[in-house]
Each structure stands twice: as C-alpha cells, then as structure tokens.
Amino acid sequence: MTNKAxxxxxxxxxxDALSLTxxxxxxxxxxxxxxxGACLKDSSVTNVKDTALNRRLNNLKATRDxxxxxxxxxxxxxxxxxxxxxxxxxxxxxxxxxLRKHKDLSSESIHLSENEISARYELRDMLKGELEVDTAVKYGDRLNNLLGNIGVDLLDTLCCxxxxxxxCRLNNVFTKETYIWTVKNNPTGRSNYTYSATIYADGENAGIICWGGKNCGVYVSFMGHGCSAIDLPRLYEEIKNIPSLKVTRIDLAHDDFSGKHSVKRALTRAKKGQFNSGGRPASYMYVESGHLSEKEFEVNFKNMKAISGNTSKTTAKKSFGFIPDKGITLYIGSRESxxxxxxxxxxxxLGNKTSKWVRWEVELHxxxxxxxxxxxIKPSEYLAATYPALAFLSTxxxxxKTIVKSTSMTIERIIENQVINTRKAINMMRTLCGMSDSEIVHQFLKDIEEPDCRDSMPTRLKVPIFEAWVLEQAAAA
Structure with a gap:
C-alpha cells in the first residue's frame, strides 16, 4: 500500500492565470x-443585406397599417x-x-439580443451565396477581403x-461559491481587439474580455482572483467541445509555505542541469531586493539574522547593506520562447519579511x-513536466511538446537552395568519378518509385503549387 501511494x-x-480564444x-x-482562396460575390452580399433590411422595414409597415x-x-x-x-x-x-454597432456588453441578459439573431441569419444567407476566386496570395489579405466584403460591423454584433x-454563464454556471460577476465596458479595445470590458468578481478585478469581427472571435483572460473564483472543472466540461477554442496562456503555480523548496535550492538544481529540458539552454535572471537601513539592523537584529541567514552579529553586520527582505526571484526561460x-x-x-512562503510558477504561452x-484540471501533472527540477510535484x-515550424517554399526557392547545396557534389561526380549527366541524374532518382506522388516531392513545397502541377499533368494526359 505504501509503494502504491x-x-x-x-x-x-x-x-493562476488563464486566457482563451x-x-x-x-x-x-x-x-x-x-x-x-474563396470570396463572396459582391452582388450576393448586397442582395442579402437588402433583403434583411427590407424584412425589417416590412415589419414596420405592417405595424403602421x-x-x-x-x-x-x-x-x-x-x-x-x-x-x-x-x-x-x-x-x-x-x-x-x-452603421451597425453592438459594443455594449451586459451581464444581465440571458437571451440573445435581437441584433445578434438577425446578424446570424443574415451571415448564414451570405455564406450560402455564390463564390468567386480571390486572387490575393497571402491568407491575411484574403481574410481581410472577406471581412470587408461581409462587413466588420455585422461580425462585431455576432462576436459581442x-x-x-x-x-451570463459566469454568473449561472462557471462561478465558484457565491461570487457575483459584473462587467464594465472599456472605452477602447485591448489585446488588438476592437472592443473590451473589464470583468469583476465581487467587485474585485478578475480579468478582461475582448471581442471583434476583425479578430474573428472572442478573447477572455482571467488573472489571480479571477481563476480562484471560477469553478475550473465545470468550465472545462462546458467548453471542451468547442472546436475553435484555444488556450493562449496558462500560469500553473505551486505554493511552498514551509520554504522546503527555496530559491537557494532552485539555484542548486540549476547547477545540476535540472532546468534543461532539451534543446537550447534556457536563459535565466536572478533578482533580489531589500533595504539598506542601519537603524532597522540595530532595532530588529533577530529578524535580520533570519532574513540574512547569518548566525552571529559580527557576520550579519559584515553582510549588512544587502538584506533581501523584499524577496529573491529566479527566472528561468522567457516569454518570447x-x-x-x-x-x-x-x-x-507581500510584505512579511520573515515569511518562508516560496512560489514556483510557470507561465506558458x-x-x-x-x-x-x-x-x-491537471495543473500538478503539467507543472511537474515543465522542468526536471519540478518533478517532485507529481509522479x-x-x-x-514544442512545435517546430517548417516554412513552405516555392519551386524557384527549392531549386535555388539545391543548386547551392549540390553543385560541388555533382561537379565531383563528373570530374573525379567520370559519370555522365544521365548517370548522375539516375543516381539521384533511382530510389523514387512514384514520381507523381506527393511523397516524392520536397516536404516544404507549397501544396497549392503541387496541386496545380497535378492538374496540369492530368489535363495534358
């Protein structure tokens, strides 16, 4: 039983922090x-907009009559x-x-607003319309063309x-205990979103929520007090099936109130390589802060001994001038990574100069x-896996895993790179080995069984280019 435990x-x-989009x-x-690369025809968008407006005007006319x-x-x-x-x-x-705007966020309404219902139906009618090819090369340009064609204000209404x-669900579903959630609309957007509102739990700042059609969605971020006021397991169950949901940031923390796993112990583990999790060595920064006060040393000598870690008045006085009574911090890694x-x-x-409370906190983006x-719902398991030094948190x-991004390349770029990399080898095969051009080509291609297969092409070749080539070959055949 003991071994199992x-x-x-x-x-x-x-x-301690959670951000979602x-x-x-x-x-x-x-x-x-x-x-x-698809785009809606202007005529289809105009017809849908006119139909939606006429529908509302006809309702007014019927009421008038x-x-x-x-x-x-x-x-x-x-x-x-x-x-x-x-x-x-x-x-x-x-x-x-x-000039459709819907930027005022209410925490009282449980039902969809009339504006959003009409906007949702209108957008669905637009997406059923005829499509045409967007000639823009970049995805961002194609997306901006679509948003401009449909109308960002319409999408703002949907996102709001x-x-x-x-x-509303914060107050009725996700909340922990008896917290009351309220919002206050901000005059400007945040985090590159057009609109934003500050979230409060029992009147205390708990986070922020942002939305906008230009960003195609909603962003919500809870910090500290906000995370402690949310029923995270219930929130997890409610949002786990949303297909477009993405966790953009999460802070996982362990509080060691006894001080067993101190900053000094962390430094010792760093020297043993327990903050290397593979790949490039992590960056670090060590910061300490305190006071330079002789009066405090004379009046409160016992506490100063505890803070400085020295055992005698003489040795404590020698180190006087660098008493880190405001705390020591060790940073491993960086936000950029x-x-x-x-x-x-x-x-x-927090102001307690003799406290032993140490926090180990990982910020993931x-x-x-x-x-x-x-x-x-498994903060211990994920925090323990970030570095070997934190393995004590959970067996x-x-x-x-870190994502390794591979950029796509055009045919011209691939040819240019391969010419640079292989020209000397080909020259060697010609000069020293006496091989003909056909023999050299055969040597390079002899193991390729299906030349027309995607697997026989460079991995980083842009897929649309390969698909266009396949279509040309099929048309020629």
Missing part, C-alpha cells in the same frame, strides 16, 4: 473560405402621428443597419453575442506549443 504522489497546484461557427467558415386601421379616420392628428412614428422608425433602422453569453518559470519568495513580496485544455506527468 508513493507511485501516485501528487502535490496540489493551482491555475474562440470563434463563432460562422466565422470559422469564413476563415476556411479564406484558406482555400395595423394602427391606421384601428385609428379614427377623421382624426388627422392621430393619423399624422402614426405616419411620423413610422418614418422615424424607418430612418432609425436604416441608419442603425448601415458570444461574449455576452459567456459572461513561450515558457517562463518564476521562483520567488511570495511572502516577502501558445506561441510555440499547443496548450491542452486538460492543463486546467504522473503530462509534457507539452
């Missing part, structure tokens, strides 16, 4: 269209009032339709509805890795 040992850890289903389809039927035929004031209300409503709806539903480990004296940071959603570990 030891094998499954896991020290509790927490999620996702897109509505319709916007996922737009991204897919941009990927394959109904009121006129029941009004006194000889009461001209009532008749004129109904006509004026109708004209004003038509002007207002047309103006709102052409997604953000609104998430805030997507993985940053902070080991710092949390208690001293999705720039060079895909962060699994499971990290929300069961879940490692996140």
């Amino acid at each position: 030891t094998e499954n040992k896991t020290i509790p850890c927490i999620v 996702w897109s509505p289903k319709e916007l996922i389809n737009i991204k897919h269209m941009a990927t394959i 109904k009121k006129l039927l029941i009004a006194d035929a000889f009461n001209y004031k009532t008749h004129d009032k109904i006509i004026d209300i109708y004209n004003d409503s038509c002007s207002q709806i047309t103006r709102e339709y052409n 509805g997604e953000a609104e539903r998430f805030i 997507g993985k940053l480990l902070r080991i710092y004296q949390k208690g001293k940071q 999705s720039s060079q890795r895909v962060i699994p959603l499971d990290a929300m 069961e570990q879940c490692k996140i």
Whole structure:
C-alpha cells in the first residue's frame, strides 16, 4: 500500500492565470473560405443585406397599417402621428443597419439580443451565396477581403453575442461559491481587439474580455482572483467541445509555505542541469531586493539574522547593506520562447519579511506549443513536466511538446537552395568519378518509385503549387 501511494504522489497546484480564444461557427467558415482562396460575390452580399433590411422595414409597415386601421379616420392628428412614428422608425433602422454597432456588453441578459439573431441569419444567407476566386496570395489579405466584403460591423454584433453569453454563464454556471460577476465596458479595445470590458468578481478585478469581427472571435483572460473564483472543472466540461477554442496562456503555480523548496535550492538544481529540458539552454535572471537601513539592523537584529541567514552579529553586520527582505526571484526561460518559470519568495513580496512562503510558477504561452485544455484540471501533472527540477510535484506527468515550424517554399526557392547545396557534389561526380549527366541524374532518382506522388516531392513545397502541377499533368494526359 505504501509503494502504491508513493507511485501516485501528487502535490496540489493551482491555475493562476488563464486566457482563451474562440470563434463563432460562422466565422470559422469564413476563415476556411479564406484558406482555400474563396470570396463572396459582391452582388450576393448586397442582395442579402437588402433583403434583411427590407424584412425589417416590412415589419414596420405592417405595424403602421395595423394602427391606421384601428385609428379614427377623421382624426388627422392621430393619423399624422402614426405616419411620423413610422418614418422615424424607418430612418432609425436604416441608419442603425448601415452603421451597425453592438459594443455594449451586459451581464444581465440571458437571451440573445435581437441584433445578434438577425446578424446570424443574415451571415448564414451570405455564406450560402455564390463564390468567386480571390486572387490575393497571402491568407491575411484574403481574410481581410472577406471581412470587408461581409462587413466588420455585422461580425462585431455576432462576436459581442458570444461574449455576452459567456459572461451570463459566469454568473449561472462557471462561478465558484457565491461570487457575483459584473462587467464594465472599456472605452477602447485591448489585446488588438476592437472592443473590451473589464470583468469583476465581487467587485474585485478578475480579468478582461475582448471581442471583434476583425479578430474573428472572442478573447477572455482571467488573472489571480479571477481563476480562484471560477469553478475550473465545470468550465472545462462546458467548453471542451468547442472546436475553435484555444488556450493562449496558462500560469500553473505551486505554493511552498514551509520554504522546503527555496530559491537557494532552485539555484542548486540549476547547477545540476535540472532546468534543461532539451534543446537550447534556457536563459535565466536572478533578482533580489531589500533595504539598506542601519537603524532597522540595530532595532530588529533577530529578524535580520533570519532574513540574512547569518548566525552571529559580527557576520550579519559584515553582510549588512544587502538584506533581501523584499524577496529573491529566479527566472528561468522567457516569454518570447513561450515558457517562463518564476521562483520567488511570495511572502516577502507581500510584505512579511520573515515569511518562508516560496512560489514556483510557470507561465506558458501558445506561441510555440499547443496548450491542452486538460492543463486546467491537471495543473500538478503539467507543472511537474515543465522542468526536471519540478518533478517532485507529481509522479504522473503530462509534457507539452514544442512545435517546430517548417516554412513552405516555392519551386524557384527549392531549386535555388539545391543548386547551392549540390553543385560541388555533382561537379565531383563528373570530374573525379567520370559519370555522365544521365548517370548522375539516375543516381539521384533511382530510389523514387512514384514520381507523381506527393511523397516524392520536397516536404516544404507549397501544396497549392503541387496541386496545380497535378492538374496540369492530368489535363495534358
């Protein structure tokens, strides 16, 4: 029994920061269209927009006619009032339709707004229309063309509805205990999104939510207090099946209140290579801060001994001038690489000069890795796998692999590279080996069994170029 308990040992850890992004289903389809180089015809978009506007104007007209039927035929004031209300409503709806904005986020509405419902149906009708080829080369240009064609304001309305539903579910589904979640709209966007709102849990800043059609979705970020106020297992169950969901950042932390795994011990482990997880050596930074106060040394000598780690007044006085009573921090890695480990004296940071509280915290970003959603509910297993020095947290570990990106290349670029790399070898085969050109070509191609197969082409060759070549060969045959 003891061995089994030891094998499954896991020290509790927490999620201290969490950032997520996702897109509505319709916007996922737009991204897919941009990927394959498709674009909506202007006539299709215009027809759908006009149809949607006329539908709303016809509803107003029906309401006007109904009121006129029941009004006194000889009461001209009532008749004129109904006509004026109708004209004003038509002007207002047309103006709102052409300059559609939906940037005010509410935490009270549980149902979809009328604007979002109409926007969703309108966008679906657009995506059913005729397509044409977008000649833009880059994906970003094709996506911007699509967004501009459809109308960013329409997509803003859709994304705001997604953000609104998430805030509503915070209060009714995701919240822990009795927290009350509120939002306050910001005058500007954040994190490159057009609109944003600050999230509060019981009146305390808990995070931020951003949205915008230009970014094709919603971004939400919880820090510290926000993560502690969320029921993370319930949140995980609710969002795990969203196809476009992406974890862009997660901070996993372990609090050592006894100080057993101190910063000094971390330095010792660093010298033993326990912060090397393969690949290039990690960068580091060591920071300490404190006071230079002789008065404090004389008045509070016992505490100064504990802080400095010296055992006698003489040795303590020799080291006086560098008393790190504000704490020591060791950084391993960097934000640029997507993985940053902070080991710092949390208690001293909060003002307790004699505290032994040390926090080990890893900040992970999705720039060079895909962060699994499971990290929300298994913080110990994922934190333990980041570096060998943290293996004490859990015997069961879940490692996140780094993504190695390979750039695609054109035919011209591949030929240029291969000419540079192989010209000397070919010259050697000609000069020293006496091989003819046909023999040299045969030597290079003899093991290729299917010349027309994709596997027989360079891996980094752009796929559209290869597909176009296949179509040309088929047409020629």
